[in-house]
Amino acid sequence: MPHRRIPRPPGTPKESGDPLAATGDTLRWGVVSTGSIASEVTAQIARLGDATLQAVSSRDADRARAFAERFGFATSYGGGATPSFERLAADPDVDVVYVATPHGSHFDVTKAVLEAGKHALVxxxxxxxxxxxxxLVGIARERGLFLMEAVWTRFVPTFHAALDEVEAGALGDVRWIQGDLGFRATSDARRRLWAPEDGGGALLDLSVYPLTWVLGVLGFPDRLEAEAELTDEGVDAANALTLSWAHGARAQLLSTLLAQTTRTLTIGGTEGTLRTGAPLTGPDAFVIERDGSVHESRFEPSAPRYAYQLREVTRCIQGGLRESPTMPLDDTIATMRLFDEARRRMGVTYPHDAREF
Ligand SMILES: NC(=O)c1ccc[n+]([C@@H]2O[C@H](COP(=O)([O-])OP(=O)(O)OC[C@H]3O[C@@H](n4cnc5c(N)ncnc54)[C@H](OP(=O)(O)O)[C@@H]3O)[C@@H](O)[C@H]2O)c1
Structure with missing residues (x-):
């Protein structure tokens, strides 16, 4: 696939747009989950100038109510015979749903949301x-609904400023990328990181972030090699992906749940290197070394980190777009296919592989 630049979303970083500022009609948000990222992102949805918190759902009624009270949702759905996410999806006062359950349930929850005619950020x-x-993409396209994967890295100003430098030739021809993203999760009580039924493992939890940088610089690779250290339950506790391109560039990406790593990424060209700050998921700075000189570019975030992707969702829906040009659905499908291939090479399977469509 020929490489094309990941488009810069409006407002970052050359235009000084505030991603929290309203860009159109107010959207009424639903949130499925009361977990850790749901809390962080909900707090940032609440700060958008054109958002209201309409409904939250949880498998437990008390948790749903407590979350609604904490953030000021109008309604909560929890417990009951019908799954709470289905009742949230059917709520006529919800316009767009943020799906923040473990990945193993993303398909079922998002399918229910789309079939109820709601836009979704997953x-x-x-x-x-x-x-x-x-x-899922088929359902969204057939029904004319907005759908996006929440890879927030694609929307942060530093990411686009770094791509600008690479594109302008600051490193010469890019031949090499090396990135690592890891933390020690062995004492983490969150079962979702390890459970096959939740899509556990480092690949699905972490690898998309260093891969996002690779896609921004070189696009999808021509070849993939993958190896992993597997747990007794058969998910990858750590993995190494080697990507290569017919024109000769290579990338090595390490993701691990077993060790603290530098959480940085280095892009090597024929004339110089660019090293991201940590964490590479959304760094505030990067450093370019070339001809013996070192230059740091630093960005003061103008908004909380998830606000940039929330602005994109909002702006797209307000403008009638059904997908984001910066996070296209074909990239999401190609990424999941790449991970399928990586898992095949690592020997990781999930119950979801047996699903028939
Ligand atoms: N973008 C980011 O920076 C970022 C960061 C962390 C995580 N994530 C992603 O966000 C998702 C959630 O991660 P997390 O760390 O927030 O997990 P978490 O803290 O474990 O929260 C997930 C929540 O989902 C609900 N849930 C659990 N199992 C479920 C199931 N089988 N079906 C439906 N709901 C279920 C639970 O809420 P109730 O018990 O109330 O139902 C749980 O609290 C994952 O896909 C993860 O990769 C993204």
Whole structure:
């Protein structure tokens, strides 16, 4: 696939737009999950000038109520015979739903949301398999609904400023990228990181972030090699991906749940290097070394980190777009297919692989 630049969303970083400022009609948000990222992102949705918090759902009624009270949602759905996310999806006062459950349930929840006629922002990993991703994209396209994977890295100003430098030739021809993203999760009580039914493992939890930088610089690779250290339950506790391109560039990406790593990424060209600050998921700075000189570019974030992707969702829906040019659905499908192939090489399977569509 020929490389094309990931388009810069309006307002970053050359225009000094505030991603919290309203750009049109108010959207009424629903949130599925009361977990950790749901709390962080909800707090930032609440700060958008054109958002209201309409409904939250949880498997437990008390948790749903407590979350609604904490953030000021109008309604909560929890417990009951019908899954709470289905009741939230059916709420006529909800316009767009943020899906923030473990990846193993993204397909079922998002399918219910789309079939109820609601737009959706879905956490990464978008799904567990490429086939699930294709099925969701098919439903959204058929029904004319907005759908996006929440890879927030694609929307942060530093990411685009770094791509500008690479594109302008600051490093010469890019031949090499090396990135690592890891933390020690062995004492983390969150079962979702390890459970096959939740899509556990480092690949689906972490690898999309260094991959996002690679896609921004070189596009999808021509070849993939992958190896992993597997847990007793068969998910990858750590993995190494080697990507290569017919024109000779290579990338090595390490993701691990077993060790603290530098959480940085280095792009090597024929004339110089660019090293991101940490964490590479959304760094505030990068450093370019060339001809013996070192230059740091630093960005003061103008808004909380998830606000940039929330502005994109809002702006797209307000403008009648059905997908984001910066996070296209074909990239999401291709990423999930790439991960399918990586898992095949690592020997990782999930119950979701047996699904038929
Ligand atoms: N963008 C980012 O920076 C970022 C960061 C962290 C995580 N994530 C992604 O966000 C998702 C959630 O991660 P997290 O760290 O927030 O997880 P978490 O803290 O474990 O929260 C997930 C929540 O989902 C609900 N849930 C759990 N199992 C479920 C199931 N089988 N079906 C439906 N709901 C279920 C639970 O809420 P109730 O018990 O109330 O139902 C739980 O609290 C993952 O896909 C992860 O990759 C993204």
């Amino acid at each position: 956490e990464k990993s978008f799904t567990v398999t490429g086939a699930e991703a294709e099925a």
